[in-house]
Amino acid sequence: MLQVLFQVSLSQASIPVEWKTEITIYKKGEENKAENYRPVSLTSVTCKMLEHIKCSNIMRHLEDDCALYRNIRKEKDAIKLQKDLEALQQWEGNWLMEFHHKKCQVLHVTNKRKCVEYPYNIHGHTLEVVDSAKYIRVNIHKSLKWAQHINQIPKKANSTSACLRRNINQCPRETKALCYKTLVRPLLEYAGVIWDPHTAENINKIEMVQRRAARMVMNDFRTTSSVSNMIQQLNWPLLQERRAQARSIMM
Known part of the structure; x- marks a missing residue:
């Protein structure tokens, strides 16, 4: 019975109205900005099962976190990395996605006191340089100390x-x-x-x-x-x- 229900829902690209209840939960940051809230659906177990099946299959082809890296020795290496960022922006446009510049950061993994600095940017916004960043729930420090x-x-x-x-x-x-x-x-x-x-x-x-x-x-x-x-x-x-x-x- 569930299989038939799921097939009808997917083929018609619609779900019952009763499954569409949701609320928003504040995460962090300024409370007057929509991007600082997370939608949470309050729906039936049946709908959750369908959602889990779809997400499990989609996540095989799409990862939520993305890391772009390159060995930087000279400024020309930094320029190449910026070109990689530009290629990534072209990719997101082709797939109707968007990288939020405020959620993107630059991490220099090195023990050197001075490293090659470059104003890496996405969509015209210069990215923040940080000492540590979280990637797939792991905090990575620039010194690779844990x-x-x-x-x-x-x-x-x-x-x-x-x-x-x-x-x-x-x-x-x-x-x-x-x-x-x-x-x-x-x-x-x-x-x-x-x-x-x-x-x-x-x-x-x-x-x-x-x-x-x-x-x-x-x-x-x-x-x-x-x-x-x-x-x-x-x-x-x-x-x-x-x-x-x-x-x-x-x-």
Whole structure:
């Protein structure tokens, strides 16, 4: 039945009126500008299923984030990069797309005190030069050091873990452990093979999130209790060990 409904909707390029309810949510920036709001649809599960099917297939051919890079040694290399930007603008026009210049940034990945500077621009707007930029949810610093990215990981993971503690505190241990593995641990491991820390300080920052989660799952917050024993009872490997395993698989 759903297949027939989806086929009719796609063939007629229309959906029921009941599926078209949406609201806008403020993201960041100036509140009086439309681009700082995100539309969120409030629709049926059936419509969400169709949306997921379409998006999954479209994303095979179109990536939301785009990076353009070139090894810059002299000014002529920078000019070539600007020509690449101009070719990209031609491409977006052919595909009825548009790059927002305020969301485009220039990142010089180098350890040199002085690098080749050039006024890269899109649509006549000079692009902002930054020390770090986010690409596919990973913060890349110009020095390729990962301290800034690692500092942000526990904040989001702890926030999610605190939400779980408030809402599933009375659930069975197995349920809380499953929620941690599903909703929190992926935040601690996303792209871990790239930013895998080597200093004890940064390693501990990540491990502390799991240690707090172990207390939540075991419902034991006594200062005299051993968190290491809790983690052993839960049969959770250290996150450092999981990253090492992931790196081995990647290689």
